[in-house]
Amino acid sequence: MAGNWKMYKTPQETVRFFERFKPLLSANHACDVVIFPAAIDIPAAVHAIAGTSIQIGGQNLYWAKEGAYTGETSAAMLSAAGATWVVVGHSERRHHVAHETDADVLKKTQAAVAASLTPIVCVGECLEEHKAGKAHEVLIRQFAGGIAGLTEEQFAQIVIAYEPVWAIGTGHTATPEIASKAHTLIRSEAEKRFGEDAANRLRILYGGSVKPENIQGLMKEPEIDGTLVGGASLDAESFARIIAAA
Numbered sequence: 224m225a226g227n228w229k230m231y232k233t234p235q236e237t238v239r240f241f242e243r244f245k246p247l248l249s250a251n252h253a254c255d256v257v258i259f260p261a262a263i264d265i266p267a268a269v270h271a272i273a274g275t276s277i278q279i280g281g282q283n284l285y286w287a288k289e290g291a292y293t294g295e296t297s298a299a300m301l302s303a304a305g306a307t308w309v310v311v312g313h314s315e316r317r318h319h320v321a322h323e324t325d326a327d328v329l330k331k332t333q334a335a336v337a338a339s340l341t342p343i344v345c346v347g348e349c350l351e352e353h354k355a356g357k358a359h360e361v362l363i364r365q366f367a368g369g370i371a372g373l374t375e376e377q378f379a380q381i382v383i384a385y386e387p388v389w390a391i392g393t394g395h396t397a398t399p400e401i402a403s404k405a406h407t408l409i410r411s412e413a414e415k416r417f418g419e420d421a422a423n424r425l426r427i428l429y430g431g432s433v434k435p436e437n438i439q440g441l442m443k444e445p446e447i448d449g450t451l452v453g454g455a456s457l458d459a460e461s462f463a464r465i466i467a468a469a
């Protein structure tokens with residue numbers, strides 16, 4: 224269960240979140256719990272989670288080792304700061320912030336794996352593509368351009384998140400059936416390229432307006448292995464309730 228904080232919270236607010244969140248998290252929760260704060264908050268988050276099973280990730284990285292790339296953060300920098308995961312190819316970066324392409328997503332994923340970070344590679348169709356019945360076509364294209372170029376060893380290290388853009392921050396969650404069909408398609412693309420074992424081992428998260436109120440319906444689907452939560456992960460109580468449902 225992953226919480227993407229996007230551009231919310233200062234380092235001080237990060238510390239306050241974990242003060243509330245840690246006592247709420249049952250010691251025997253049955254899943255990985257990862258929070259993705261803004262890069263500037265990672266040191267405070269890493270300090271706050273010491274001695275717990277909570278993990279921290281970056282929301283983005285750049286593929287070069289270092290260099291004249293103003294504003295960017297490398298995989299090695301994230302790792303040195305204590306992050307162990309990273310989100311790659313979030314739709315807000317693909318469509319608004321940085322116009323990331325599938326080729327960029329592939330390079331970032333490779334850089335993340337090389338630095339032993341676990342990438343959550345995001346895919347998903349826009350509203351127009353959804354309305355035009357092109358969702359599965361888009362997913363196949365994003366898989367082919369952004370994921371199929373990995374080696375089998377690299378693929379074994381990644382997690383994929385299906386995040387339909389029309390469901391992000393809108394309150395319109397994909398129904399469990401829509402999400403499940405998309406996950407099945409992604410897993411079958413994975414099987415074609417990387418084989419049955421690798422496809423079965425792949426964890427596919429759903430993201431888009433996940434809330435404590437709809438988590439149970441989503442997690443009942445065998446194809447949904449977890450969720451990537453935006454808004455509802457900013458509040459300690461609501462994210463703890465979502466994790467409890469897993």
Ligand code: 13P
Pocket residue numbers: 227313386390391392393394430431432433451452453454455
């Ligand atoms: P919301 O849960 O706020 O819809 O955001 C989903 C998301 O983009 C997670 O990466």
